[in-house]
Amino acid sequence: MNPAAPARTLPLATAIRMGRRAVSAARRQPATVGAFVLTVVLFAAATAHSLGFASLSNVRTLSIFAAFVGLAAMGETLVIIAGGLDLSVPWLIDFGGIALSQMHRSLHIGLLLILLLVVLLGMILGAINGLLVTFLRAPPLIVTLGVGGLIEGYLVAVGTLQSSGDVVPDGIEHFANARIGPFPDITLVWLALAVVAAFILSRTGLGRCIYAVGDNARAARLAGIHVERVKFATYVISGATASLSGVLLTGYIQTAYVGMGGDYLFGAIAAIALGGTALLGGTGSSWGTVAGACTLTVLAGLLPVLGLNTAAVKIVYGAIILAGVYFARAVQQIGGRGRSAQPQREIQTERQASDSVAADTHHKGAVNRPTARQSAISG
């Protein structure tokens, strides 16, 4: 209705427009807002219990831990939105840390080059995931589990060779513990990459293709999208962010070992789900995962503060994941006008029979194959 904004804009008008844009973005992703609200509530609860929780150093530590979860989950968010699943993330994290340490010892090249090499190798491993998923048309759960196993086997094999000594490059160690102003480097890297991921998802052709492929792969293919290429790209990105997460984690904990990424196997998926990304694909956002990572980290920090033992922490953790996902979905369905996963699925299953008949006439051979959505459900 409104005419286009005038060319000369007053500062106030600009501010209002930015505010409106933020509100409309929040409207589109109510689950993200919900997860942030949940984070704030948990944080307030923890602070009410012990004031030290809100201390700058504690917040800083929390933000660093959130960054590891967030980075591990970042690429996987794209994978899941495109209707896939990447269970190789924990082993990619292990790989990032151990490869960094190995190269630091055996190759005498600059740190930046080593870093690039590690991330590149992570991308290649992600590419193997992507190739197997698209080429074999196999369920991503199994393929990425298998690739994860292969990576683990390789790491266990080389891990026996190294024992002690200068494990982590000083540069990375320094970087992981440094901060710019009040912000830790790692947190800044995470947020910067989250902006990039959000930009890819919402402003680029690839992003739109990712949503389209996850929503309905067959429709996307009929619309001329190279479904395989899009899926492949998401796995490559996941390989990159997971291995980078491993590198930073190694720098922070100053050691590298097989199994250090283990907590991120389901942790990353929990963060993604808390952020309102449906595991069926087609919905979700990068900021949702950022919010989910914050929620999980604050939760993990809060529970020990309350004096709960490990067992109780696990129980509450599980309960909050369930409650959070339920909440995210409820909010998404009430607030989000467009994209709610559940009703769409119903329609799709009802329609599938006639769909496959229609597809049969156009695309012979494409019928017997399970659609990406089906493999995503099982995955």
Place this chain on the structure above:
Amino acid sequence: MAAELTLPPTKRHGVWPLTMRPSEGALVMVPLFVILLLVDVLLQPDILTKPQIALTIQTALPLILVSIAQCIVLLTGGIDISVGGTMVVATVLTATWVGADSASAWRLVLVPLVGLILGAFNGALVVVGNFEPFIATLGTWAIYDGIALQILPSAGGATPPALSAWAQNVTNFIPTSILLLVLTLAVWWYWRSTNLCRHIYSIGSDEARARLSGVNVRKTKFSVYAIAGLLAALAGIYLALITGTGDATIGDGYILSSVEACVLGGISLEGGAGGVGLAVAGAFILTFIDGITSVLVLPPWVSIVLSAGLLIVVIGIRSRLAKQA
């Protein structure tokens, strides 16, 4: 028309032949199973004595039971991450609440019920709460793991000595592990002809069509998760009995292993294809791989790479076959 629709769906629809159809998965599984069995036997010929066979089955049985649990859930197109949690709850209950005291040994009967309840909770989340199975069971896995850890914070406890001795016995006329395996297979054989089983297959192959043909999808799914919990609890009890102790941390390894066993056996993650027998075979395949690597004193990574590689190869061959079919 109306009369036609009200006919019993299982009789008309003919879901039954689905279980008879040789799946692509089985075609890959059988040679793999035979080869690994032959290699294992050739490497250690004395494995063919009765106590050794019983011992192999004893090692494999917990994984077999968890794999069956995973299998029936996969058949409906779902997945159960929480089997590891349910299993450890049963294990620690057996080692503490039941305990070594013969006066409280009767409580062992109640432990499977606990598994059934935990499984039913999963089912309620999936059916009533409309959760995706992966997320629902991911959350309950953490909860159940926590409960087990609360009951038994560090490994310990003791199981009824008489029952443990019975479970560990491999020199009987019929060794216990073989007896239990046969019993499991017998139950499965009977279960195959039940309506519940047919409904599982029809839901797995096409949920919308199953609903339209009168299958109570919600009830069936709920039952499947409950039974999976029961089976996981049985696995946990057996594990506690053969080790004679409880440990709240042993469950996690079984989660991915059970999925692996099902896939190696030839069960489709899309649901509707495969059977419990294949899951049992898959669990044996994993056990053989472990056996072979330990006999040859190979480094641990060989076993990891072997099972992961097989997973990819099997799934690859299978999807090629499925494409040709």
